[in-house]
Amino acid sequence: MNPFDLALRDFQLRRAAERYGNPITFTCGGRCFGCNAPADISMLKKCSGCGAVLYCSQKCQRLDWNGKMMESIAHKSWCSKFKAHLHRLDTVQSVIKSFPWGRVEADGTFYNDCARAQFYLLGGAGFGFWSQSGMGLFEEAEDDESMKTHRMKWPAFDEHWRAIKQEKAQITFMNGQDLLKATHLNDKDGWKLPQNLLVRRDFTATARFKAPHRVRSLICNWDDWHAWRNVPKSSPASLLMHYPLTIYWILCHTLKLASVGADAHNERVHLTVHYIGAEVELNFIPILSELALLLPHHDLDIVLFGPCVFYLGQEGATAAHRTSLISRSAHDGNIPIFTYDAPDSCGSGCVRVFLHTASKYWDKKDLPTYGKHPDAILACNAGLFTYDASHNVVHASLEDRIPFAVTDYQEYMLESNRDTVVLRSLLRNTHLNVVSRPVELNPFHQPGQRYLRRANFAPNLVNGFIFVVYQPED
Ligand SMILES: [Zn+2]
Numbered sequence: 001m002n003p004f005d006l007a008l009r010d011f012q013l014r015r016a017a018e019r020y021g022n023p024i025t026f027t028c029g030g031r032c033f034g035c036n037a038p039a040d041i042s043m044l045k046k047c048s049g050c051g052a053v054l055y056c057s058q059k060c061q062r063l064d065w066n067g068k069m070m071e072s073i074a075h076k077s078w079c080s081k082f083k084a085h086l087h088r089l090d091t092v093q094s095v096i097k098s099f100p101w102g103r104v105e106a107d108g109t110f111y112n113d114c115a116r117a118q119f120y121l122l123g124g125a126g127f128g129f130w131s132q133s134g135m136g137l138f139e140e141a142e143d144d145e146s147m148k149t150h151r152m153k154w155p156a157f158d159e160h161w162r163a164i165k166q167e168k169a170q171i172t173f174m175n176g177q178d179l180l181k182a183t184h185l186n187d188k189d190g191w192k193l194p195q196n197l198l199v200r201r202d203f204t205a206t207a208r209f210k211a212p213h214r215v216r217s218l219i220c221n222w223d224d225w226h227a228w229r230n231v232p233k234s235s236p237a238s239l240l241m242h243y244p245l246t247i248y249w250i251l252c253h254t255l256k257l258a259s260v261g262a263d264a265h266n267e268r269v270h271l272t273v274h275y276i277g278a279e280v281e282l283n284f285i286p287i288l289s290e291l292a293l294l295l296p297h298h299d300l301d302i303v304l305f306g307p308c309v310f311y312l313g314q315e316g317a318t319a320a321h322r323t324s325l326i327s328r329s330a331h332d333g334n335i336p337i338f339t340y341d342a343p344d345s346c347g348s349g350c351v352r353v354f355l356h357t358a359s360k361y362w363d364k365k366d367l368p369t370y371g372k373h374p375d376a377i378l379a380c381n382a383g384l385f386t387y388d389a390s391h392n393v394v395h396a397s398l399e400d401r402i403p404f405a406v407t408d409y410q411e412y413m414l415e416s417n418r419d420t421v422v423l424r425s426l427l428r429n430t431h432l433n434v435v436s437r438p439v440e441l442n443p444f445h446q447p448g449q450r451y452l453r454r455a456n457f458a459p460n461l462v463n464g465f466i467f468v469v470y471q472p473e474d
């Protein structure tokens with residue numbers, strides 16, 4: 001069964017049950033936080049210290065406490081931090097529950113595919129901005145030793161798991177595949193949603209739709225954004241819009257480089273952002289137009305970097321794609337792949353998106369390619385610190401005093417990065433008086449907790465947390 005068919009079936013089951021007043025929840029079971037073995041979540045025992053992580057046995061808990069399990073960090077040094085992280089749970093659950101399609105499963109997760117299935121937003125080629133394949137419940141169930149044991153124990157699970165893996169492999173999909181076409185997807189073909197639920201960017205005379213009013217004060221959360229945009233919360237748009245809104249929030253609130261107060265009488269604000277590790281973003285570049293609507297009197301250039309951008313550029317440079325959108329960018333990085341001018345009534349902001357197709361990773365030597373020094377470096381949900389290349393970026397950011405912010409799924413990942421990678425780099429640059437800022441919850445995270453691969457109830461969200469690696473002092 002195709003994972004989306006499964007999600008569609010689950011949605012239908014849920015809808016029928018709710019019609020009779022019986023809410024149902026789905027879960028694929030958890031995994032012991034210590035040994036990683038799959039188990040029914042109700043059979044696992046919580047750490048009494050933090051209440052955030054679950055174990056299959058006392059033995060596992062004891063070993064993990066002393067740092068003798070898979071995770072190299074001893075839980076005893078993280079227990080109190082996890083407890084603090086768990087305090088965010090009410091906030092993030094109230095966000096997902098505020099959407100009519102939002103549900104919290106028994107294990108605290110949000111079944112994203114099931115929500116998408118009800119709008120028939122199935123991934124793969126031809127699904128517009130949603131062509132990224134779903135994060136199925138089994139997405140992360142890799143074929144390791146513990147999974148093999150699990151599959152041997154439960155033949156039904158094994159059969160199901162095999163079928164999903166097979167179907168998933170058949171979903172044709174490449175990040176940015178629509179950039180091999182000659183034109184960008186319009187609002188209707190990109191969003192694949194009913195007219196009243198999509199997020200418009202086309203306010204030309206022929207489109208006959210009214211642009212949102214000019215932003216006068218900072219938009220601080222999903223409720224604000226939906227109200228300003230006049231998009232009902234029954235729309236699943238936030239499941240993609242968290243990308244542009246996270247950029248907006250970091251530029252305005254976190255780094256304070258952009259401001260809604262930029263006045264018509266003042267000069268325009270020019271900003272260049274180097275956005276590293278772009279992958280799924282390549283499927284919905286036109287929604288970055290939102291930043292032009294959100295930022296009156298700003299000219300924002302966003303340059304996308306990453307292995308996906310590089311490979312897409314190689315494909316786009318071939319003769320077969322001579323007339324494609326990407327072809328020109330592949331040959332000349334100074335030609336934007338996408339440009340959007342907000343209407344005058346919105347404050348005439350402008351966004352241009354560039355693809356850095358020349359190399360796989362962000363490198364300082366690539367800076368002159370775009371003629372301008374970046375005003376900020378962002379890495380959203382890019383797992384940046386898992387790459388050695390991250391050291392280059394951290395060093396360049398510090399040396400050249402370029403503000404640099406990243407987002408990640410979990411607070412503890414960023415805190416451990418802060419304590420290791422970043423601090424080590426900072427020590428080599430002691431002439432800078434760098435203030436280590438606390439990790440922030442991003443109000444524009446993708447609503448809903450992700451599937452918990454290893455039982456840890458602390459919030460785990462796409463674009464969940466923001467960490468400022470470096471920001472010059474005022
Ligand atoms: Zn265990």
Ligand SMILES: [Zn+2]
Nearest residue numbers: 047049050079
């Ligand atoms: Zn604990």
